[in-house]
Amino acid sequence: MTPEYRTALIELLYQxxxxxxILAYRGSEWLGLTPHIExxxxxxxxxxxxxxxxxxYYQMLEDLGEGKSDDLALLxxxxxxxxxxxxxxxxxxxxxxxxxxxxxxxxxxxxxxxDVFKSIRLNALKKSSYxxxxxxxxxxxTEQAYHLMHWETWFxxxxxxxxxxxxxxxxxxxxxxxxxxxxxxxxxxGAVMAEHGLTATEAEWRDQWRQAIGQSFARVGYxxxxxxxxxHGDGRNGEHTADLGEALSILSEVYRSDPQATGW
Amino acid sequence: xxxxVPFEQWTAEEKYGHFMRRIENGEKIEADDWMPDDxxxxxxxxxxxxxxxEIMGAFPEKEWVPKAPTLRRKLAIMAKVQDEMGHGQLLLxxxxxLVKPCGKTREDILQDLFAKRLKxxxxxxxxxxxxxxxxxxxxxxxxxAILSQTMMLKTSYGPYGRALKRICQEESFHAKHGESLxxxxxxxxxxxxxxLQEAIDRWWEPLLMFFGPKTxxxxxxxxxxxxxxxxxxxxxxxxxxxxxxxxxVPKIRLLGxxxxxxxxxxxxxxxxxxxxxxxxxxxxxxxTGNGPKTDERLRLRRTSYENGRWVREALAQWKAxxx
Ligand SMILES: [Fe+2]
Ligand SMILES: [Fe+2]
Numbered sequence: 157m158t159p160e161y162r163t164a165l166i167e168l169l170y171q172x173x174x175x176x177x178i179l180a181y182r183g184s185e186w187l188g189l190t191p192h193i194e195x196x197x198x199x200x201x202x203x204x205x206x207x208x209x210x211x212x213y214y215q216m217l218e219d220l221g222e223g224k225s226d227d228l229a230l231l232x233x234x235x236x237x238x239x240x241x242x243x244x245x246x247x248x249x250x251x252x253x254x255x256x257x258x259x260x261x262x263x264x265x266x267x268x269x270x271d272v273f274k275s276i277r278l279n280a281l282k283k284s285s286y287x288x289x290x291x292x293x294x295x296x297x298t299e300q301a302y303h304l305m306h307w308e309t310w311f312x313x314x315x316x317x318x319x320x321x322x323x324x325x326x327x328x329x330x331x332x333x334x335x336x337x338x339x340x341x342x343x344x345x346g347a348v349m350a351e352h353g354l355t356a357t358e359a360e361w362r363d364q365w366r367q368a369i370g371q372s373f374a375r376v377g378y379x380x381x382x383x384x385x386x387x388h389g390d391g392r393n394g395e396h397t398a399d400l401g402e403a404l405s406i407l408s409e410v411y412r413s414d415p416q417a418t419g420w
Numbered sequence: 421x422x423x424x425v426p427f428e429q430w431t432a433e434e435k436y437g438h439f440m441r442r443i444e445n446g447e448k449i450e451a452d453d454w455m456p457d458d459x460x461x462x463x464x465x466x467x468x469x470x471x472x473x474e475i476m477g478a479f480p481e482k483e484w485v486p487k488a489p490t491l492r493r494k495l496a497i498m499a500k501v502q503d504e505m506g507h508g509q510l511l512l513x514x515x516x517x518l519v520k521p522c523g524k525t526r527e528d529i530l531q532d533l534f535a536k537r538l539k540x541x542x543x544x545x546x547x548x549x550x551x552x553x554x555x556x557x558x559x560x561x562x563x564x565a566i567l568s569q570t571m572m573l574k575t576s577y578g579p580y581g582r583a584l585k586r587i588c589q590e591e592s593f594h595a596k597h598g599e600s601l602x603x604x605x606x607x608x609x610x611x612x613x614x615x616l617q618e619a620i621d622r623w624w625e626p627l628l629m630f631f632g633p634k635t636x637x638x639x640x641x642x643x644x645x646x647x648x649x650x651x652x653x654x655x656x657x658x659x660x661x662x663x664x665x666x667x668x669v670p671k672i673r674l675l676g677x678x679x680x681x682x683x684x685x686x687x688x689x690x691x692x693x694x695x696x697x698x699x700x701x702x703x704x705x706x707x708t709g710n711g712p713k714t715d716e717r718l719r720l721r722r723t724s725y726e727n728g729r730w731v732r733e734a735l736a737q738w739k740a741x742x743x
Contacts, residue, residue, distance in 0.1 A: 181486055184498055188482050189720075191728030191735075193475065193509045200502035204495060211491045226490045253483050255723065260731050313738045314731070321734035410489040410551045416609045420489035 164348040165286055166220060167238065168355060171343070171392055172277075173213035174239035177229055178400070179270060180206035181407055182243065183263075185252040191260055202267075202303050212292055219288075230408035234401045238343065241388040242266060242335040244400040261321070261328035264314060268307035269332055269369070273339045275300045276364045277355070285353035308372065315376035329378065336384035340365055343392025427454070443651050448578035451517045462646050463577055464518050471511030472533055473540040478504045479717045480548035481557055489551065496597050500558060503590045510583045517579065534722045536709035543626045545711025552605055552612075552619035558598025560623060563668060564630045566591045567660050576651040606675040620672065621680045628698045629706075631664065632657040665693040 157165075183203035190196045214225035222228060237244075243266070248258040278300060281293035314321045342349055342358045350357040366384075373380065389395030411420070430438070436456055442449065449455055455463075478501050485501055488494040516526055532538040543561050548554060569588050575581045605616040632644070634657060647653045655663075665684075672679055681696045705711070709718075 184485050184494075187485055187498075187501060188475075188478050188505065189724035189727075191731035193505060193512065196505045197502055197509055200498060200505065204498045204502070207491070207495050207498065211495065214491065229491055252486065253720075256720075257727065258724075260728065314734055317734035317738040317741070318730070320730050324730065406486055409487045410484075413551075414609055414611045417612055419604050419608060420493055 160348060161352050161354075162220070164345045164352060165289075165354060166217065166222065167343060167345040167392075168349050169213050169217050169220075169289070170236075170238035173210050173217065173228070174237045174391075175243055175270070175274075175339075176206040176213065177210035178237070178239045178403065179243040179267070180204075180210060181403055182245075182247055183267070185247055185256075186258065186263065187252075189252065189256055189258060198306060202306065205299055205303070209296055212296070216288055216292070226411065230404070230411045234396050234404060235394045237391065237394070237396060237400060237404075239391050239400075240335070240338040240341070241386070241391040241395070241397060241400075242332060242338055243270060244391070244396060244403060245335070245388075246399045246402075259324070259328065261314065261324040262331060264307060264310045265325065265328040265332045267303075268311045268372075269336055269339065271300065271303045271307050272368050272372075273361070273365050275304060276361050276368070280356035280361060283353075284355060289354075311372060312376055315378065326378070329380065333380050333382075334385045334387040337386040338388070338391050340384065341386065341390050341392045343390060346392075443576050446651075447576075448581065449576055450578045458646070459650055460518060460521075462643070462650060462652060463580070464515060465643065466647065466652060467511055467518065467577075467580055468515045468529055468532075469539055469541075471508050471515055472529070472538055473544060474504050474511060475508035476533075476540045476544045476717060476721070477561075478508070479720065480544060480546065480713070481554050483548060484551055484554040487551065488554070493601070497554065497558075500594050500597055503594065507583075507587050507590070510586065511580075514579045514583055530725060534718060534725075536714075536718070539707050539709075542629050542703055542706045542711065543623075544717075545706045545709075545714045546622070546626050547713050550615050550619060552615040553622065555598060555601035555605055555616065556619040556623045558594055559602045560598070560627055560668060561630070562591055562594040562598055564627055564664050566595060567663050567667075568631065571655045571660065572653050574651075574654060580652075602675070606677065617677055620677050624680050625698045627664070628661060628695065629700075629703045631661040633700050633703070634658045662692055665695065669693070 180203045183199060183206065186196075187200060187203075188196060190199055210229065211225065214228050217223075217228055218225045245266075247263060248256065250256040250258070275297065278293045278297040282290055282297065284290040284293065311325075314325050316322075340358065340362045342355065346358050349355050355361075388397050427435070435454055439449075439454065439456060439459070449459075481497065481501050481504070485494070485497050488497045512526055512529065515529060519525070519528065529538065533540075543557075543564075548557060566588065569584055569591060573581060573584050573588060575584065602616065605612045644653070644657060648656075669679065669684070669686075683694065683696045685694050686692075687694050706714070
């Protein structure tokens with residue numbers, strides 16, 4: 157493994173781990189607060205899967221000598237995180253334990269955008285030049301069909317029912333669209349990743365994502381304005397919002413609380 | 421002779437007699453079977469309380485889901501709290517079938533909850549200020565719940581019994597999860613041990629209360645007797661509490677933890693545990709909706725329910741259009 161290959165691989169693994177970790181966290185904040193009890197149960201399965209995937213990627217980083225996986229998830233500063241900014245944004249005003257005014261339309265659109273992207277990325281990673289990653293992607297991708305169907309169903313039903321739902325969904329769509337570009341970015345090491353066969357090129361999965369999302373938009377008669385943007389910066393390069401810092405302090409509150417502790 | 425007459429033409433007493441013979445023979449009653457109003461009411465009270473307790477029971481632990489210390493613990497507690505919501509869902513479906521003939525729906529059950537017309541277990545009105553509370557809840561509250569749920573596995577109402585069967589299987593995982601969390605803290609640093617001991621101190625009285633008062637004189641109602649008569653349950657509150665003490669007092673002591681009751685001992689002669697009675701007036705206050713966290717958690721539940729209204733309306737319209 158050349159130093160350049162190794163750097164690109166580690167960057168890529170952080171993107172994968174952090175995306176899943178942060179979105180699983182945002183999803184877990186919804187627990188007990190979703191529109192109905194059936195959704196609490198289904199949504200929680202999806203979040204557990206994503207958290208499990210994050211753990212797999214952090215473990216790969218641990219195996220590469222990056223440090224203990226719990227430390228990687230919980231003790232890095234926000235600027236070291238490589239998740240797309242779209243995934244770190246708060247679910248809405250308030251906290252999950254106090255007066256949450258969460259936006260279900262935002263949750264549906266964000267998860268839908270992400271899971272469409274996640275499927276495309278996993279399919280590309282099945283052919284990765286790093287064998288442990290290719291093997292993991294092959295396993296994880298089998299769970300994607302269920303997640304995709306879940307969010308696509310929500311997306312279509314909310315887009316095609318009441319006027320209020322349509323209005324809320326369109327608002328969420330324009331919010332998510334403004335940062336969807338950050339999902340598709342591979343960051344400054346992207347060219348090296350593609351060159352070494354670690355992933356497909358950024359252009360390839362951008363096209364695939366646009367096409368897949370375009371089909372769903374056509375089904376519900378929606379036309380986005382402009383191209384997916386990076387309104388809050390490129391998380392792949394360590395640019396983040398204050399929402400990430402806040403999330404990380406909650407995620408690591410107990411883990412940090414006793415520096416002497418060796419086990420939890 | 422009654423047998424020659426079609427069932428619909430039987431007198432109320434004949435129907436009731438037939439029903440009670442079925443109960444005494446250990447037959448299972450199904451949702452569409454004839455049942456006396458009294459039995460239906462007892463079932464609705466029992467099962468909605470159980471279902472709502474599962475859902476409200478997710479709240480004290482849910483506070484710790486995003487904060488769980490490690491990746492492994494985050495995954496485990498997510499799965500555990502999801503199970504509890506699943507139990508709530510399963511039981512609400514059983515309850516929905518029972519309230520349907522009364523013209524009621526899940527919406528009515530939830531409105532009853534928000535208006536405090538519906539009770540839920542005392543333990544879920546209590547605060548859970550530290551990670552150790554999540555450990556003690558999963559270990560001991562779930563441990564207590566397993567005892568009362570296992571006792572009801574043979575309940576005379578078929579749909580409830582089947583739901584309980586699945587619930588009990590999952591509960592045994594929860595108690596193991598809780599035991600593992602507790603062990604890690606017990607074997608940990610002085611600060612971790614202190615946090616655990618404080619959680620035990622907080623939860624001891626609520627745990628004793630969980631099983632309910634010893635005698636009906638203390639509560640002034642006869643729900644337990646009624647549930648015994650209809651074979652919805654097979655043990656009294658006190659029998660369950662004694663089982664709990666026999667099972668958990670040695671385990672707690674083995675971890676070197678103190679139980680905050682200096683009078684607690686096993687009386688060999690009487691063959692039972694002697695313990696300090698919890699404050700039953702406090703218990704009454706709590707279960708009637710005046711516990712330390714009742715209002716906060718109900719508010720959380722109500723706000724999220726109200727926030728989801730536009731979604732439920734959208735789904736209803738989607739369904740109507742699809743028909
Ligand atoms: Fe449960
Ligand atoms: Fe449980």
